[in-house]
Amino acid sequence: MQRAFRHAHGAALGNFFTQDNLLQLRELALKEVALRVEKKVDSEVTGSETFRRDKLLVTFITWEYKYVLRRLVDIWLIIVTLFIITSLLNAINKIYESYPVSKNRPITFFIQLIKVFLYTVVVITVVSVLVNKSPEHLIVGLSAFAAVLLLIFKDSILGFVAGIQLTSNNMIRIGDWIQMDKNNANGVVLEVNLYTVKVQNWDMTISMVPTYQLVSESFTNWRGMQESPGRRIMRSINIDIDSVHFLSHDEVVKFASSAFLKDYIDQMVAKLGDINKDKITILDERKLTNIGIFRYYMDAWIEANPDINTNMTHMVRQLQPGPTGMPIQIYCFSAIQEWVTYEKVQADIFDHIIGP
Helix, strand or coil: CHHHHHHHHHHHHHHHCCHHHHHHHHHHHHHHHHHHHHHHHHHHCCCCHHHHHHHHHHHHHHHHCHHHHHHHHHHHHHHHHHHHHHHHHHHHHHHHHCCCHHHHCCCHHHHHHHHHHHHHHHHHHHHHHHHCCCHHHHHHHHHCCHHHHHHHCHHHHHHHHHHHHHHHCCCCCCCCEEEEHHHCEEEEEEEECCCEEEEEECCCCEEEEECCHHHHCCCEECHHHHHCCCEEEEEEEEECHHHCCECCHHHHHHHHCCCCCHHHHHHHHHHHHHHHCCCCCHHHCCCCEHHHHHHHHHHHHHHCCCCECCCCCCEEEECCCECCEEEEEEEEEECCCCHHHHHHHHHHHHHHHHCC
């Protein structure tokens, strides 16, 4: 009899402590607590009926939707933390940019990469809080969309890899003059970030070049010219071939009056005299030409020009004749790299050539 009673008692307890019964008991307990709090408010707090309803509403929300408030607070804390970290990263970047080393080793793309990572982590965390699931479940689910994620973050990945190569190989700096005709970029680099390189062109327009294109495609960096002791001048002037002739005695005397040509002409006249003394006919003789004298004169004039760096290669040479005549090329290096002054130096040379 006792055994049967114990068995029935145990079965009754087992049926009572089921999940549904426990949930119903919890709801009854919460309602009972809310009712007692309401009575406490009515009995102890004086005021209008509206005030009592507000108190009752707060009590109801506190007990019935406490988990919602907790999740909202968690999300708020996550977002505030994200803002604090990103503000700190921005401050670090601004402070770093105040130092000269930032032009040679910019860290903007590293900062942006960290931000992308933080944004991704925050999105996953916020979603996990909303659905009340562990972030691990979301990460496992996202792994199935790896191909889609690679497409979404393709530019970020390419920009990060390109940024490392640009920095480690010292390919580009802030302040460099670069030229990339495909992207209509020809000017000074203002910013290097994870996605683009900002270039201010000489016409004051702005060109945005994808960072990875500076690694995968060719571009010209004029930094070497700016850091060198000279800027190259390479320009030609065409000479009418029909105007080229041997110098007469009077012309030799006239050109010998030049301080740049006197020693050269005296030397060449003596040398040609020795060469031509055994020649039978005038056709076999070597003579001075006006174009040869012109080349030597311009080379001597350039060497005496203080605006030309004579320690670098300089020469006056003939190029392949064409329909417009025989090009005489001036090849030298200006001692001044600044653009406006450089153009003045170059113009002065050809003003002297073209002038009568």
